[in-house]
Amino acid sequence: MWKGRFTETTAKVVQAFTQSLDLDWSLAGYDIEGSIAHARMLGSVGLLSAEELRRIEEGLSMIRDEISSGTFLPSEELEDVHMNIESRLIELLGPTGAKLHTGRSRNDQVSVTMRLFLRDRLLRICTGLEALLAILLDRGSRHIEIIVPGYTHLQQAQPISMGHYWMAHFTAFSRDCERLLFALESLNECPLGAGALAGSTLPLDREFTATLLGFPRPTQNSLDTVAQRDYMADFHSFAALFAVHCSRLAEDFVIYSSREFGWLLLPDAFCTGSSMMPQKKNPDVLELLRGRTGQIIGHLLDLLVTLKGLPLTYDRDLQEDKRGLQASLKTVDEILAVLVPLLAAVEVDGEKASGEMSDGFLLATDVAEYLVSKGMPFREAHARVGGLVKECLARRKNFFTLSRDEWSELLPEAGEDFFPLLSLRSAVERRNTLGGTSFGQVALQIENGHAFVKAFHEKYAIFDKRKL
Incomplete structure (x- = not known):
């Protein structure tokens, strides 16, 4: 040529x-x-x-x-x-x-090819994300009244609805949906007619080709058209955070399904055994989800490092933009293909989860807030309840085994209205602030989640308007 x-x-x-x-x-x-x-x-x-x-x-x-x-x-x-x-x-x-x-260069030709390809692949990912959100809503509805420990620093903190836990992941993935829509929007311009870098002396009709290919408009600057790969970086940014969210979910599942915790039950079909130890049930799928996250993050960094020192407009370095892109697209597809059916088969052992909270110390904040409701400053209430926990440990007692006389001794402010609060279910039900873990609030989150999924579907469906 x-x-x-x-x-x-x-x-x-x-x-x-x-x-x-x-x-x-x-x-x-x-x-x-x-x-x-x-x-x-x-x-x-x-x-x-x-x-x-x-x-x-x-x-x-x-x-x-x-x-x-x-x-x-x-x-x-x-x-x-x-x-x-x-x-x-x-x-x-x-x-x-x-x-x-x-009237065409390989520069604008390559760019339109990549945008058409990436648009189709992102729309496919949208359908996978929609399925992921749907299964999280299903899990949230099924497990709304199961109470499990909530953790900070991987230490038991407060009791929560398991439905609230599922909706936490739903909320994170819903932000990924918004990032994916942004990536779709950022590629949604037609490069044809930009030429090698400066347009053409021929009477090209750029709006014509844009309409045929389903783009709402042509790109606005021929130099930028040839040089930029922002639309790829936007996909990689989505993919990196999506993978991080998957990795955090996988880490939770690895921990909660271990014998030391044991209240989350993984399906056998998504686990493997040991070549030596017959008793083992290994969460290999979850571990691979964590492992592949690093690859996706690496592809984002790869593209950014390639772009950071390139002069306008086209440089052959840009040929390498496809390698990491295709690898990350493949990995995201594989994650969605395995994660959705895995989540559909996960079960929760509510009795085991309750047994993990049998000392009642997760209710310490509730006791402190009870004292606050009686007029005590929170810092004083915090110190009082911290001392109460210390005394329970010294006596080898817990909140559920203290007698009423012992409560009266250790917490004289406790009236008859206090004892009904010493319940995991009560602690969950009473956290009724917006976005909280009460059953009513979780039900509201699930209702809003269904509306989000419907709106997400409508938003991504508008991106395929080809007329060829």
């Missing part, structure tokens, strides 16, 4: 080093889609005749079929998917095929 300028052919070792077919041959369908839109635009402005346009469209359709059937194999000498397809078109159509690249 550049032989007119050069006196030597490209060295074989350079061809091997610079080719990107291992990264972009899978994008052939999207390249052809962009080329058809470009050809139709050229026809609409008179740069292709009706007959030339017909032949080009037929040729591109034939090439697409050849690629699907495996009869057309790419040549490394032609570097990438784009040049392989164009070369085959010229082979089929002669000079007519050579007209397709009129």
